[in-house]
Amino acid sequence: MTQAASQATSPCCAQRTSTSSTRPLTAAVHAGEARYTAFHSLTVPIVQTATYTFQDTAALVDFLEARMFWDVPEREEYGRYGNPTVRAVEAKLAALDRGEDALLMGSGMAAITGTLLVLLSQGDHFIITEDCYRRTRGFCQSFLARYGIQCTVVPPGDYRAMEAAIRPHTRLLFSESPTNPFLRCLDYPRLVEMAQAHGLRTVVDATFATPINCRPLEFGVDLVIHSVSKYLAGHNDVLAGCVVGRYELTTALRQAQGILGMVADPHAAYLVLRGLKTLGLRVAQHNRNGLAVARFLEAHPKVRRVWYPGLESHPDHPVATRTMSGFGGVVSFEVAGDGEAARRFVDACRIPVLAPSLGGVESLIEQPALISYYDVDPEERLRLGIRDELVRLSLGVEDTEDLLADLDQALAAV
Numbered sequence: 444m445t446q447a448a449s450q451a452t453s454p455c456c457a458q459r460t461s462t463s464s465t466r467p468l469t470a471a472v473h474a475g476e477a478r479y480t481a482f483h484s485l486t487v488p489i490v491q492t493a494t495y496t497f498q499d500t501a502a503l504v505d506f507l508e509a510r511m512f513w514d515v516p517e518r519e520e521y522g523r524y525g526n527p528t529v530r531a532v533e534a535k536l537a538a539l540d541r542g543e544d545a546l547l548m549g550s551g552m553a554a555i556t557g558t559l560l561v562l563l564s565q566g567d568h569f570i571i572t573e574d575c576y577r578r579t580r581g582f583c584q585s586f587l588a589r590y591g592i593q594c595t596v597v598p599p600g601d602y603r604a605m606e607a608a609i610r611p612h613t614r615l616l617f618s619e620s621p622t623n624p625f626l627r628c629l630d631y632p633r634l635v636e637m638a639q640a641h642g643l644r645t646v647v648d649a650t651f652a653t654p655i656n657c658r659p660l661e662f663g664v665d666l667v668i669h670s671v672s673k674y675l676a677g678h679n680d681v682l683a684g685c686v687v688g689r690y691e692l693t694t695a696l697r698q699a700q701g702i703l704g705m706v707a708d709p710h711a712a713y714l715v716l717r718g719l720k721t722l723g724l725r726v727a728q729h730n731r732n733g734l735a736v737a738r739f740l741e742a743h744p745k746v747r748r749v750w751y752p753g754l755e756s757h758p759d760h761p762v763a764t765r766t767m768s769g770f771g772g773v774v775s776f777e778v779a780g781d782g783e784a785a786r787r788f789v790d791a792c793r794i795p796v797l798a799p800s801l802g803g804v805e806s807l808i809e810q811p812a813l814i815s816y817y818d819v820d821p822e823e824r825l826r827l828g829i830r831d832e833l834v835r836l837s838l839g840v841e842d843t844e845d846l847l848a849d850l851d852q853a854l855a856a857v
């Protein structure tokens with residue numbers, strides 16, 4: 444293959460940057476992208492195809508022979524096994540999280556379910572922390588049980604309970620960090636030490652952290668997952684997920700992805716690539732807004748309690764300051780009143796929009812009791828700490844002063 448043709452089909456060669464040493468802002472802009480690409484386009488082209496052609500049967504056989512020896516083929520064969528636009532995103536994600544390899548998937552849930560399906564087998568047991576995205580907990584507790592995979596749920600931050608839950612056939616520890624919605628943060632050195640002592644794998648959903656604020660692989664975690672739909676893509680306009688880690692683990696995942704079909708579409712991949720370029724800039728403003736709003740709410744008489752790892756009152760503040768360089772844009776809090784008071788507050792907001800999700804440029808607001816737990820038994824909801832007056836606010840990148848003024852006027856409705 445000529446150099447030009449090779450570069451046109453494989454954005455992973457002739458990289459603009461050497462990925463392992465690049466700092467985050469530079470990696471976000473350049474990592475994973477070829478210096479020269481098809482048609483002299485500065486941006487990575489959207490290779491919108493389901494399949495790839497071979498000049499003749501000899502070329503096909505050459506490809507099939509070579510594939511027997513290569514982990515990453517030099518060209519593509521079929522869309523479910525790879526796409527150049529997707530590969531550029533994967534290389535950028537790997538550079539940002541300082542992993543050997545990354546896989547882009549169709550959604551965050553595809554990344555979570557695919558990873559657990561590949562790492563666990565019938566008869567295995569694993570441990571998760573309680574405060575987490577409801578669909579993740581549902582998959583772990585109900586769905587996997589149908590395949591004979593058992594899961595124990597332990598309270599976040601309770602490492603004694605976690606260790607006590609380990610059985611002879613326990614295979615892995617899974618947690619979000621920070622968690623959804625109470626922003627509990629993992630003590631990574633402690634988690635990894637425990638996992639290594641018992642020969643367990645560690646998998647962390649670090650969606651709320653982003654690789655700008657925390658890179659769990661650097662603490663020795665085995666695999667990191669993100670719902671790319673949130674901060675990484677950043678514009679509330681695309682669904683995607685990713686898994687980052689060592690080749691030893693990602694290779695098995697990639698094979699499973701080709702069978703299970705949980706791939707990202709090339710156009711979605713392009714939106715992710717474009718969003719990632721400003722990740723560092725956006726996260727800096729999310730961090731500023733998160734901290735300013737958390738401090739403002741904590742001091743406000745119409746607010747009962749605030750959860751934000753950057754506040755000294757948060758149970759994981761010491762751990763978060765040791766392991767993270769910023770605390771993100773999500774703030775959870777209870778208004779001083781009942782669910783109706785929270786509803787009046789949410790409806791009075793003029794900047795944050797009432798919607799599920801988080802991590803995009805627009806501030807979004809919701810009552811978890813309604814958006815995520817409406818169909819859950821109120822007793823179970825309360826057991827999980829999801830009270831009607833709980834509000835989850837995902838700060839976007841708007842001006843801090845405008846957000847504070849808006850929240851102040853909306854709190855008058857409580």
Ligand SMILES: Cc1ncc(COP(=O)(O)O)c(C=O)c1O
Nearest residue numbers: 550551552576623650670672683
């Ligand atoms: C922490 C976390 N992980 C995973 C997901 C699922 O991601 P997706 O919506 O991209 O499937 C979510 C969704 O809200 C989430 O909050």
